[in-house]
Amino acid sequence: MEQGNPVDFGIDDPVHQNREIRRACDACRKRKRKCDGPVRSHVNDSKCVHCSRYNLDCTYTDHVPTQKGPPKGYLEMVEQRCGRLEQLLKQAVPDIDLDEYVGPPIDPETFDIVDYKVHMASLSIPPYPAVKPLSQTPPYTATNPLPSDIPSPESEFPLDQVITNTKASSAPSDVADPEELVLVKHTSRLQVVDRQWRYHGKPSPVYLVLQLQELRRQLGLSNLFDEMNNSKRDRIWEIPQWEIDMAEEGMCPIEWAEWPEEGLDKLLINSYFDHVAVYVLLLNRVIFEGQYDRGLWRTNRAYAQVCLAVFACGAKFVSDPRVKMPDDTGGYHPYSAGWKYMRVLLRTGYNFLQSPSLYSLQKTVLICQFFQGSSTVPHTLPVISSLGLRSSEELGIHVRQLLHHVDPVERELYTRAFWCLYHIDRYNCTFVGRSVAMRDCDFDIEYPKDVDDEYWQLGFKQSEEKVSRVAVFIQTCKLDRIVGRIMQTFYTVESSSQPVVSLRRAADELSADLDVWTEELPSVLHWDNERGDYRIFQQAAALRTYFHYCKILIYRPFISSSGNHTKNDPLETCLSASYSISDILSACLHRGRRESCQPGHSLDISYILPVWCSGMIILASLLHKTHSTDEYEQALFHVKVLLAASKDIEVVWRQCGKVTDFLTHLVKEAGEWRTMGGGEGMEGGEDDMRGTVRATLSSLFSPPPLDRRAQDRDSFGSWMRFRNFETHVMGMSSDRLEGQSSEANAGTFASGHLGPDLFNSWA
Template sequence: MPSSDAHSSSAGSSGTRRLRVQRACNVCRRRKRRCDGQERCDLCAKHNFKCTYVEPALPLELNGSVAELYEALQGPPIPGSVDYVGMLKVQIRVAEVLLEKQKAALKEGGPGVQVILNVIHQLDSLTTHTPLPDDLTFDEITTSFQSMSITDRTWEPGFCGKSSRAALAKYALNLARSGQVSSPQPVAPWQSGRKSRTIKSVASKSVPSVTIPRPTYTFPDDDLLRSLVSLYFINVNRFLPLLHNPTFEESLTQNLHKTHRSFAKTLLLVCAVGARYDDRVLPNAGWKWFNQVNVWEHSIERFPTLYDVQAFCLAAEFLDATSGPRTSWQFVGFGIRIAEDLALHRFRVCRGAMAFEQELEKRAWWVLMVFDAQISATLGRVTALEAVDFNQHPPILCDDEYWGNPDTTLFMQPAGKPSIAAFFNHLIELNRILALSCKILYSTKPRRLALGLEDDGWQEKVVRELDSALNTWFETIPDHLHWKLDSPIQDDTFFDQSAVLQCTYYYTRIMIHRPFIPVIRGILDPTHLPSLAICTTAARACINVAEMQQQRRPNTPLRFGQTPLFTSAVVLLLNLWGGSGTAVAKTKDLHDIHRCITMLSAWRSQWPSVDALIDALQRLVALDQRPPDHQLGP
């Protein structure tokens, strides 16, 4: 064999020269020359170098150019190469400094991570930043454009931002008014050869076949009407304070719905939503009043008003409970567009009677934002707007009965009196964390690249910051909204509100860590986050809170409870099948899943849309392949 021959040949010549060394001499290695491995190689013999093989072999991780630099610095200098070696030492030192900086940057995260962390830090509270003067120009733009109407009818362009053509026209108008150009004379429509263009003439020309039917509204009997309105304000408006209760009741007492079509439309939708909580009109509660309302009346024959925004909010609330989140999400989107058209997303300084309307505008805007965050998370869709796209202030922390009137001091909550309105502001903050978490952690690859989220471990850094923001939010909950176990002295309203905040808090925690559950993320992309344990703990806690709320308030379904309960049940199923808990713990998890199904089933009459969730959970539980002795029936 060739190996035997080579061995014999080398053995036979051992008396005349040393065995051939299987590695290059020190000089040949430094010069990257091929070495014949003799006792004194040809290169060393030719240049009279000392031919040695005494340097230890380099570690395997030092290879390529790094290994060569290491050898050059550690070995004896080559004649005439002292300057070269010194230069290499300087270069290596520079490389070490750069490497340390790179390591530090990786610990902190790249620029994309830093931007996201800064955004998360701003979620700690709903701050009321003073708007810049440039942010208030939209009022001036609208006013300027209205003054340019060529007819007696004021043209209402709606909200016009800085990039609008109206803003450009405003600059031209300001230039004309500054005296730098001669004042233009008004041009009558007949002189310009153009007809007067009101919104009706435009609509009739562009859509001549469209007519808006105006059917006569049919309201419930007076006793039922009053009952449905009361049920709405007790079960819905205390959690989503869209309407001002005293003002609404006063308008109803004055029979405004018989003469004011927009208020009549709002009243019908309030009846439709309130009917979900009245046993007298179940199971088809609300549809007879909801179907009478055409929320699109404003689109052709008139400009939208606050009533129209409120109508979309009420319609979204009704459809979410009946038809499901998909249809509701569409109505929320339409409502947001109309609200933007009315500039409800921008803060304005108002006083007197206008302060009343502004507060209702703020409420309507934030109701849409809460709907958008929650339903978008439910459907796995992006929200219509980000927090940086608007600068509306949060609602005032003042309950409805203390709003006062334009002739007295406004919005004075009595000192020391817990506020029902505080719940909504904390719900807004919590949903901002939820929306941002979904937008970052569930984003598409193009969005991550646009944000610069390409650093190793960026997700863990962001998750830690989101967890911190969630913890900070939890610490700011006022005492009357803290979840108190077995506290009979707590007011029913505050009890229900605290249960909603607690369950939504646990749901948000799950949504932050859900992408990192091993069975979801996959074993090829592990993290150091104990996400399954965190999600499982939050799911169990959420179920416990929901069950306690149902036991104390059996006729009051937990607001926003459908998705948190469904999510908690599925998380426990994932732990049941992919976790490492004991058989006893997994049996308890299965029991908790059946508790979820039981609670959701109890809400069927008020929220028919839960049927799909119940069916999905039952089908998933039926897939459990464990032995019968490890299973537990409902």
């Protein structure tokens, strides 16, 4: 039923006719939402659906200003100005076909906005203000369109369509059409209802059909897919309506009442780009803000979900109480910033039957960034990021040749989304000790372009005088590749059965790869604690910290329980890397104070893992090797620096408070460790107490004993005691609610399973 068309209810009296209202009510106009007031005004309650649901007064008292058109002659002058610009452009580039870059001429008599947008998308013309870059590549044709994935504000078209054109694309001339595109060209002849693009890899049986078609072609036979299109049973091939409808199940409307007010929304967006989008680059700020200003969030649900995720992430660095949730005392929960927007986003629902899109990938990245420092869900991030990577596979964006056939702007947005998911997966898999979701041999997508957002519309040419914000993210992704090989080599289930000699050889090779990475690193991104540009200072600090963390990951499995340590011993290597991380964090904290950063804004949440590992390595070394008094004081100083860094991160991210508690307790206890050896502390002989401490510590680094099941039971028991401690502190023990004891039931399960160790269970 169209809005504004009165419904005949058989009521003809003048009273009801006078009540007919042809505009939205005051509440709906304020929220800028669709109102059915013109329809519901005929019934007795005279309330629209929105006001009835939320028990609001459905009034029409606010003054509605009369909409005025443009001044006289305005449109004529705009047309003349565009005409002059076209003539000047043709003088500069005589051979240019303007219709391919700005769209066909507009006839006011026959103009249709929907058809025109479809035609613009078929020419691969991005929404304004983005422009299609000039190139020698022929444009897409209207008969074989490749719609843009960046819709205009009113667009309701899906963001991902079947890639059907291989002749006209932005791909380099030396890039041949991959078999995947050949497959798409043939299967598109089947003309089924579901035309959603889905990637099929080489093991898929559909490639056998493709090979059969090639043999038929060589024999001069007709196209198999054309014949199949004529003989196929439509009732089998067409997706039934109930399955199509099922894709919308569980999807709820957005609660616009929680949308940030005007002014606050821009504050949250700026906060996201200024604080979050410094290390992991996902969105193009120019495109995103342009879409927001044009009101795309009002008409495009997927984009509105991305906005909610941006609000949630940006709220972490905003002191405005409106972004927090109230507590019982009339104040606000200190760590609740952004959760109101994340709750609205999660309430919109998720359906596995819906096909992935660019916006869904971006939403996944932003959700992971928000949950990174939460207290209860960081262990789920590998699951969420792996879903995002699998979704990228379904779209086929992990294949370079396929992505070359996409509009350059879309291609770069997809590339950023993929590498963000890749980085989040690598980082969090080391966090919780799980295998990565995608191996490096499973994709060949290029790194993001080393170009800032504002240069995209200039042919992706970065200013030579400016270091792009993307440069550090590219180098981080290169380190992520090394992290993946480290995890595959040393931290798999079967790695403990590998010969130590081969593992040490692999460690040296990976360490050499880190050295090569350092040599190839642009000089402007090398760590310098006196660098003037604060943004580059922050990025270089995070990059160098990640480098040292990778060094710890390589040599941590080889730390021996022996008390004899040489200069090149793995423990010394890890200790040196930990000291370097401490020095970097100390410089960041001092620089943050000089830059007048608010508490919690000097260090990113990504530092939490290096802080945790470095602190444990240094503290373990105090029990694991002999120290002179100066060495002992130096180690304790570095731990206190790490503790200060942890406290600073804790101001914004609650999860880091657990690291703070561990380091605080161990720093207090470290003073007692020197008395365990007697005499001059650690330089004395090994008495029984010290031997006991060493025996306990060696289990962190030594290979597993032959009696693995006995070790499993001990590890599980320690884990269960820690979990009891954690749940009682947080008041979240489900076992207590059921009247059961966690440890009472641990024996049977522990007899055949290994629970997480302390490092993996703290999350």
